[in-house]
Amino acid sequence: MEYDFREIENHWQNEWKKRGTYKVDIDPKRPKYYVLDMFPYPSGAGLHVGHPLGYIASDIYARYKRLCGYNVLHPMGYDAFGLPAEQYAIQTGQHPAVTTEQNIARYREQLDKIGFSFDWSREVRTCDPAYYKWTQWAFLKMFAHYYNRTEQKAKPITELVEHFAKYGTEDIDAACTTQLHFTAAEWNAMSEAERERTLHNYRLAFRADTMVNWCPKLGTVLANDEVKDGLSVRGGYPVEQKRMKQWLLRVTAYAQRMLDGLDALDWSESLKEIQRNWIGRSEGAQMFFDVEMPDGSMRKLEIFTTRPDTVFGVTFMVIAPEHEWIGDLTTPAQRTAVEEYIEQTKKRSERERIAETKRVSGVFTGSYAINPFSGKRIPIYASDYVLAGYGTGAIMAVPAHDSRDYAFARHFGLDIVPVVEGGDISQASYDAKSGAMINSDFLDGKDVKEAIKLMFAEVERRGIGKRLVNYRLRDAIFSRQRYWGEPFPIRYEGDIARPLAESELPLCLPPVKDFGPTEQGEPPLARVKDWKYELSTMPGFAGSSAYYLRYMDPHNDKALVSKEADEYWRNVDLYVGGIEHATGHLMYSRYWNMFLYDLGYVCESEPFRKLVNQGMIQGRSNFVYRIVGTNKFVSLGLRDQYQTQEIHVDVNIVKNDILDLDAFRKWRPEFADAEFVLENGQYICGWAVEKMSKSMYNVVNPDFIVEQYGADTLRMYEMFLGPVEQSKPWDTNGIDGVHKFLRRFWRLFHDRNGEWVLNDDKATPKELKTLHRTIRKVREDIENFSFNTSVAAFMICVNELGECHKREILEPLTVLISPFAPHIAEQLWSMMGHTESVCDARYPEFDETHLVENTFEYPVMINGKLRFKQEYPLSMTAAELQADIVTKEEAQKWLEGAQPKKIIVVQGKIINIVK
RNA sequence: GCGGAUAUGGUGUAAUUGGUAGCCACGUCAGACUUAGGAUCUGAUGCCGAAGGGCGUGGGGGUUCGAGUCCCUUUAUCCGCACCA
Secondary structure: OOOOOHHHHHHHHHHHHHHHOOOOOOOOOEEEEEEEEEOOOOOOOOOOOOOOOHHHHHHHHHHHHOOOOOOOOOOEEEOOHHHHHHHHHHHOOOOOHHHHHHHHHHHHHHHHHHHOOOHHOOOOOOOOOOHHHHHHHHHHHHEEEEEEOOOOOEEEHHHHHHHHHHHHHOOOEEEEOOOOOHHHHHHHHHHHHHHHHOOOOOOOOOEEEEEEEEEOOOOOOOOOHHEOEEEEEEOOOOOEEEEEEEEEEHHHHHHHHHHHHHOOEEEOOHHHHHHHHHOOOOEEEEEEEEOOOOOOOEEEEEEEEEEEHHHHHHOOOEOOOOOOOOHHHOHHHHHHHHHHHHHHHOOOHHHHHOOOOOOOEEEEEEEEOOOOOOOOEEEEOOOOOOOOOOOEEEEEEEOOOOOHHHHHHHOOOOOOOHHHHOOOOOOOOOOOOOOOEEEOOOOOOOOOHHHHHHHHHHHHHHOOEEEEEEEOOOOEEEOOOOOOOOOOEEEOOOOOEEEHHHHOOOOOOOOOOOOOOOOOOOOOOHHOOOOEOOOOOOOOHHHOOHHHHHHOOOOOOOOOOOHHHHHHOOOEEEEEEEEEHOOOHHHHHHHHHHHHHOOOOOOOOEEEEEEEOOOOOOEEEEEEEEHHHHOOOOOOOHHHHOEEEEEEEEEHHHHHOOEEEHHHHHHHHHHOOOOOOOEOOOEEOEEEEEEHHHHHOOOHHHHHHHHOHHHHHHHHHHHHOOOOOOOOOOOOOOOHHHHHHHHHHHOOOOOOOOOEEEOOOOOHOOOHHHHHHHHHHEEEEHHHOOOOHHHHHHHHHHHHOOOOOHHHHHHHHHHHHHHHHHHHHHHHHHOOOOOOOOOOOOOOOOHHHHHHEEEEEEEEEEEEEEEEEEEEEEOOOOOHHHHHOHHHHHHHHHHOOOOOOOEEEEOOOOEEEEE
16 A cells, blocks of 8 residues: 555544544643744735744644643634735725635635644634733733832732822832822822823823824834834835824833843743843933023933943033924024924934934034033034934933044034043044043043943932933834724723723724725724724734733633633743744733733743744745747756846746746746757756745745645655754755655555555564664754754664564654654554554653663774774773773774874873874 | 854755764766656765875864864854944
């Protein structure tokens, strides 16, 4: 009987479904293991071969863990709210719910074909009201809490209200948008609307009037991680900065904890580094500079600096054009110039601003500040090189030691005073944080690092500022002027946002017919009659922030996750997904989880213990070369002889870069009568690595591979391609090698006539050695997530076994391979007479004793090269080994009379013998 | 500019973690079986050389008896952040 993967795979997939093989429940008797994939957004294009890469890896790991006796939670679901479905709806008028449903069905069909061990009874969809009830619930909790920095924990906002009523802002250290100061009397005198407005300054989910990323083309605001180089990540449309009233999440409150938490996580260093960069902690000082206001009053301008040591070199100050005080600071003489400049900056898009970072621009406000240390009167400028969103939006400029300040000073002819030795300020600023201080009074002669410390102390002593830590991380803008997302459980009384009661959840997304903004530019929900709730909806990351918790207890309508389920499954042991979520989903999830942890709803502060980023699979495009003006195509090697035009050709009709001529003629009508100039009787195509996309005809559909070779071949081949973490072009060349391997594996159980053979003969020591070497290698490799090498180990093993028909060898080998090729393993397992699924077997243990009768090799260096090897039994201990060969005499005898010129012994071991 | 990663045959990769570089495959070549082969099987295949032999892990230097692996330096590519004060 030949290896009929079609029948085998069909049969076992049905059988798994029928038996509920992959359904899991809490089982306190067994240790848990939670293997999670980043759930997909079900797009209309379906899966290509790149998508399952991570799923296959995690599936192998999940199956392996299960075979090792763990109770494995391995769920799957859909991240179903989001922009593409809605964009499609706007274009076609089809409701996103309908297209999403269709796409999910297609995804499911494709996923099923590959033979994953998902527990589908736990499927979640973020657009399902029963699911997003808990997204809304978490939002309400954030709305009802603030972050107490003294306790480093989220606390009920009611505590804050009580405190305000008794003591005002006295002794409050809370994460907030702006530092407020008021007394209990002032608080008590506030109207309800005023109090509400004040509380938004502290809530973890809050409304604020801030600068946001506005994307006119998408008609919505976007979070920072959804914008790259001034363009929207989705769609690539221009994004502008605009002041708008939006909902935000105070993720900055958790900046330090998110930073600290990274150390204990088993994530790749590069991913942790991306998050560290994104959080962007910098230590410095807050300092106040006295400012002479044009109206004659004095104010204190707050700045942030990481280089307080250079304060004697401050010769001017710069504020952002958006700075609150800009109007007050501008003198009548400068008013026109300043207003013009503000107008000019407003017009420049984010993209232009980024592109023109080298261009120096700015304007003098007319006002002066006093350098608190040198006592000099210094001018205050406004310039867009100072960002409103970072620090306080104002800086002290030290042109001698900051390249941007230097360029600015040069452009406007301002003083440049060096305060650190080491540079040549006539050429450039000296930015390095080392050297001796000069021109700096009490700091003179001190090293920069010491000077910084001394300055911190001095600033605090004089009461003009204090040490401060600043973060680059911004609060996450949480509302989208869109339809296809979770509605906010918020209704308005005038301008006061009132949360819905928990019992009113879920607040369901009402149906609409038109998905675009209204004529007044309001979000689509404004069209819904009697919709008295918030018009915006939540962003994509809302639904994906806690889905891993929901999988633990997906049908619970009393809680996001029950205490019992949470305490059993705890958190994700292994998370597999793309690195593109480093600053989005992976930040928000950690924030969300820490918040729920503070409130006692979850028992682990970090959601994902170990994380593996699978590489991207790029496309490998193929080209044919048409002779210009003809319908004649010339093979790659001969194209230089003609004037040709390069045309993408469907990679599915090319094999090993050789074009299937008939298939090409059938591919498109205009090629029906194509002629070819061949080399060696074949048409060789050119190739290039490009993004996998329809327009380049390089999309390889997994269904196509499954149909041709079977799911097990696809699974193994994707693993064999190289390390999971690595990005690589998809190359179907070579898939035959894996397919051949599976056929050889099949043939281990069949004789030359294809008859099933399995006997109970004793295995030879050599066979046992082969088996156990493979067990050791594969176990190690799976633990290390090195699947390409474990596939290679299987291949070697099968090559070595030849025609082995022994149960003693084949049974463990079948279990060993079942995570990689579950269908064929299952079939063979049942043919061996097992009634239970191979998934219920135990993974074979490595037994060293089978290697004992064999030998290992002890290398000796001769003439600087390893030339001579002696084999010793593995059972030999290090001491015996030493006694045997380590002495010079032994070595000499061992070399059989050859006269060594030199024997080099290091720490009692011969490491080199020179003859 | 700052930070992270990678570099090995024609190709994808491997290397017991400092010990014979190139495992396992793809591709190529040769052979067998075939009416036929995009089937199957066997063998060869890093480069140079007729051979002995020499060279060889992006380049240069170093440590070591010994380096793909450790250190310094340099180049190239990829990724993240970026007027972040």
